[in-house]
Amino acid sequence: MSAAADGAEKYLARAGDRLDHDEQQLVRDHAARLRRVGPVPVGYIHGNNQPRNWLWSTSGLALVDFERSRPAAHVQDFVILATTQWADHPDREKAFLLSYGRELSDAERHALRCLSALDAVNCLAWGPDNGDAEVTARGRRTLDRLMKEDRP
Template sequence: MRQTKPLPSAAQRWAEQFTEPVVAVRDTSHDWHRSRVWELTGEGGARRYVKVSPSVKFFTRETRAYRSVVPALGHSRAPRLLDSRADGLALLLTVAPGAPAPGLDLTSTQWRAVHAQAGMLCARLHEAGALDARDRAEAAASLVAAADGAEKYLGRAGDRLTADEQQLVRDYAQLRRVGPVPLGYIHGDNQPRNWLWSEAGLALVDFERTRPAARVQDLVILTATEWLGHPDRERAFLQTYGRDLTSAERQGLRCLTALDAVNCLAWGPDNGHPDITARGRRTLERLMREDRP
């Protein structure tokens, strides 16, 4: 069972400078020891979130995203940043409408609608303004940076991969051979746990990994999970995304899913996440059955 994390008293006092006095606090963190998010309810019933970032890098990314990128999603499509506190890595956020899609008993038709709206919102995010020179350089280097992590994750995974599987990952790590791909701002953790669904539609949350990158990197988790066995969801997403993927993006996505697999097998067992481990194992077994790069 996940242990409830108490909201630091300093963070509550800071939040109450911008909201009414807090009468209830609920831990809403993800099931990860570095995730720290609380829902605050004021005496008048207003709700807000306080998030304490796990690192300076994530804090910097998320505050920048809320100020410069997230507004492109549109009204009620994401929380709004009310204030941030650098010395405590804390963000004070409004509450976006909806509940995480995985916890809802959605029909196949509803899931297609969710993915259709996700495609629309991802397109808005990916196209949220022109990249400046520094961001474009970071985005252009993102695939190579992903490839450079292969050996690190192979070392951490150790004998969880066979020699043939290790070679497969190394073969797929040749992302330098992938041609030019569209660049933009990506969510960075684009999956249904960060999608809130309601009658008002879809909203996105959790922008700590938002950064300039190859846009196709936002589709890796979906390819390895949600779209596996559900091609109708992928079609719904891409239809509202506004275009099909280029051949270079398709090639890059295949390579990125292999790197995601070894990352899952390195991280999942060490952090007690059998679902993440299973995702990595499933992807590797599928790639081993298919044609090599």
Template sequence: MRQPKLLPPTVQRWVEQRTGPVVAVRDASHDWHRSRVWELEVTGGARRYVKVSPPVKFFTRETRAYRQVVPALGPSRAPQLLDSRADDLALLVTAAPGAPAPGLRLTSTEWRAVHSQAGMLCARLHEAGELGPDDRAEAEGSLEAAADGAEKYLARAGGRLTGGEQQLVRDYAAQLRRVGPVPLGYIHGDNQPRNWLWSAWLALVDFERTRPAARVQDLVILTVTEWLDHPDRQEAFLQGYGRALTDAERHALRCLTALDAVNCLAWGPDNDHPEVTARGRRTLDRLMKEDQP
């Protein structure tokens, strides 16, 4: 059992300048060492969350997302940014309604409803305004950038992949460069149930990876986890999303799952995260089997 992470005193003083005295603090970080999030109870019983981002890049992305992209989700569909402090890479946000979907004992019907609303919210996020020139350039290069990362992850994974598996990843990286035009927009970047809060409706949280990109990149984790065992949830998501994927998106998605697999096999063991490691191994085993002549 990990030790609770302590809210830095400088961050607490900054928060209290905006909220009044903090009555209680609960460590709400994800289960990895760089995640630092706290749930706060302030005077009057209101709940707030404060997050200290691991790198500057994530702080910058998340601050911008809350100001420019997240409002497109609608009221009560995400936290609201109250303030940010660049010196500490800290963000102070309101509490969104609901609880993380994985911790709830949902029925199959309820899970389909969750995925349907997730599809609807992703569509809103993906269409959150026109891309400016710089954002469009970043989005247009996002699949190429993903393909460029293959060799880095292969090097980090080392002997965790066989020679045949390494070649499969390289082949899919090469294919990803040739898929052609796909729809672009702002993606969540970590779109999965742990970042979905469910009550009477769905809310999204955690926007540190929100960026302009190929929209299909938001479906990779769901494809290799939730949807693999529950295709009805994929159907519900796409109904909420409002359209089927294009042929180019389906091809890109398969390529991206291969790159996700090697990323998981590089990151998971190095960070003592067996769930991520298992995700990568399962995907790679499936692709190797399906691609056999």
């Protein structure tokens, strides 16, 4: 988790003026909170778990595109799902976690929220520079949602 938090300033610098002062502070606050999450389950993760990397068949689901695979906290594999598939569809999150075999712990939920803020700024740094409107929009939606939820 510390390594993920360490990336916040790099992403903020790359995003530049795509985030206002309050948004930058929100990202910094979440990076600081991530350092205090506590223990979460770790293992080998896919690193880019999203529908475009899923192959469906009548016998089940398979993942493809393992170039970002690495040892990490399991919850890191849920960030893209949480900021896309689950954001407006809690039923999808519930179904996923049912098949996962357990609910996320409080520490994992906290980490997922913090990691989502870091993902948002990374999307806003990478997306425009690479002409990826979908990634840029994901970052902006996530950041806007966090700003509303964290600021009354």
